[in-house]
Amino acid sequence: MRIENLRARLRELGAKPCHEDRLMRAWLQRLPLDGGPRPQEHFLPLALRQALPVLTAELDGLARLRSQHPGEDGSSRLLVELADGQTVESVLLPRDGLCVSTQVGCAVGCVFCMTGKDGLLRQLASAEIVAQVALARSLRRVHKVVFMGMGEPAHNLDNVVEAIETLGTDGAIPHKNLVFSTVGDERVFERLPQMRVKPALALSLHTTRAGLRAQLLPRAQRIQPEALVELGEAYARATGYPIQYQWTLIEGVNDSADELEGIVRLLAGKYAVMNMIPFNTVEGLDFRRPSWEKAADAARWLHQRGVLTKLRRSAGQDVDAGCGQLRAREIKIGFVARERRLAERSAQS
Ligand SMILES: C[S@@+](CC[C@H](N)C(=O)[O-])C[C@H]1O[C@@H](n2cnc3c(N)ncnc32)[C@H](O)[C@@H]1O
Numbered sequence: 001m002r003i004e005n006l007r008a009r010l011r012e013l014g015a016k017p018c019h020e021d022r023l024m025r026a027w028l029q030r031l032p033l034d035g036g037p038r039p040q041e042h043f044l045p046l047a048l049r050q051a052l053p054v055l056t057a058e059l060d061g062l063a064r065l066r067s068q069h070p071g072e073d074g075s076s077r078l079l080v081e082l083a084d085g086q087t088v089e090s091v092l093l094p095r096d097g098l099c100v101s102t103q104v105g106c107a108v109g110c111v112f113c114m115t116g117k118d119g120l121l122r123q124l125a126s127a128e129i130v131a132q133v134a135l136a137r138s139l140r141r142v143h144k145v146v147f148m149g150m151g152e153p154a155h156n157l158d159n160v161v162e163a164i165e166t167l168g169t170d171g172a173i174p175h176k177n178l179v180f181s182t183v184g185d186e187r188v189f190e191r192l193p194q195m196r197v198k199p200a201l202a203l204s205l206h207t208t209r210a211g212l213r214a215q216l217l218p219r220a221q222r223i224q225p226e227a228l229v230e231l232g233e234a235y236a237r238a239t240g241y242p243i244q245y246q247w248t249l250i251e252g253v254n255d256s257a258d259e260l261e262g263i264v265r266l267l268a269g270k271y272a273v274m275n276m277i278p279f280n281t282v283e284g285l286d287f288r289r290p291s292w293e294k295a296a297d298a299a300r301w302l303h304q305r306g307v308l309t310k311l312r313r314s315a316g317q318d319v320d321a322g323c324g325q326l327r328a329r330e331i332k333i334g335f336v337a338r339e340r341r342l343a344e345r346s347a348q349s
């Protein structure tokens with residue numbers, strides 16, 4: 001369901017803009033509809049009031065909690081079931097953050113990412129994206145939303161833009177606390193500056209070498225790293241807050257002295273923060289995670305040369321932290337259980 005379709009339905013039931021806003025705020029901020037100065041029977045049109053139970057059930061069904069996996073660091077990974085039975089992951093992050101998914105699967109196919117392994121299965125509609133926030137708020141306070149779960153937001157731009165504008169208004173999330181994470185795409189740099197609610201931007205760079213980037217991110221748009229940084233810098237200057245660069249640090253792949261010098265060449269003096277995240281092991285992939293000490297040395301070296309660098313752990317390190325792993329594990333368990341049932345049945349017959 002697109003948010004614009006939901007709003008059109010409310011209007012068909014007689015909602016005026018003030019009714020629409022009140023219902024959207026009640027859904028996304030989990031406010032009681034009876035909580036305001038005017039009870040709903042004095043406020044909402046009758047047709048709308050009568051349709052509310054069906055509407056509420058439909059909204060609740062957009063994103064349901066299938067399972068929750070708390071980590072030792074205060075984060076908690078959520079496996080979320082969509083109305084058609086597909087699943088995506090959201091992560092409750094420490095300090096009131098939430099990481100949401102924008103697609104089931106992903107077409108970019110980054111070689112180190114579990115989500116990209118099976119390609120794109122389907123887009124999430126804008127209402128399904130914001131429903132992850134409504135669901136998370138039923139569990140905990142949410143004051144920041146990062147679009148860093150499953151999927152590439154640039155490949156589902158209309159829905160992600162609609163979700164951001166809704167969260168930044170009816171969802172009461174400050175615009176700098178909405179973080180659009182992308183491998184980079186020209187459409188993003190055209191669209192984001194025009195948005196009513198301008199999110200912060202995270203660019204997944206991973207290497208300063210165009211050839212290696214094409215290997216690591218096979219179906220990302222081919223933009224030279226220098227050009228990507230220029231586009232990022234222009235957005236940072238226009239919006240007045242820094243770009244976050246994401247660097248999944250993989251031993252022997254993008255942790256060489258050459259790469260670190262490349263980062264200094266590209267980012268020293270830029271309005272930017274470099275987030276280094278040691279690779280999370282993904283079953284079936286041969287990549288190695290560098291030691292924490294080596295990663296900390298790299299971060300310190302960059303910092304001393306004018307690149308503001310933060311070394312970060314993925315949230316929920318102890319619970320399938322790599323994005324897409326929880327979903328993949330659940331699918332594998334379901335597959336093994338189904339195979340076992342079939343084997344038992346054929347043994348009985
Ligand atoms: C899952 S992506 C979603 C947002 C968008 N598609 C992107 O790539 O920026 C968010 C971040 O997770 C990182 N990531 C994916 N797989 C990872 C892994 N196995 N270990 C560490 N980080 C990983 C990506 O590099 C990216 O920076």
Ligand code: SF4
Nearest residue numbers: 106108110113116151
């Ligand atoms: S890292 Fe991001 S772009 Fe790459 S496959 Fe995973 S979700 Fe897609």
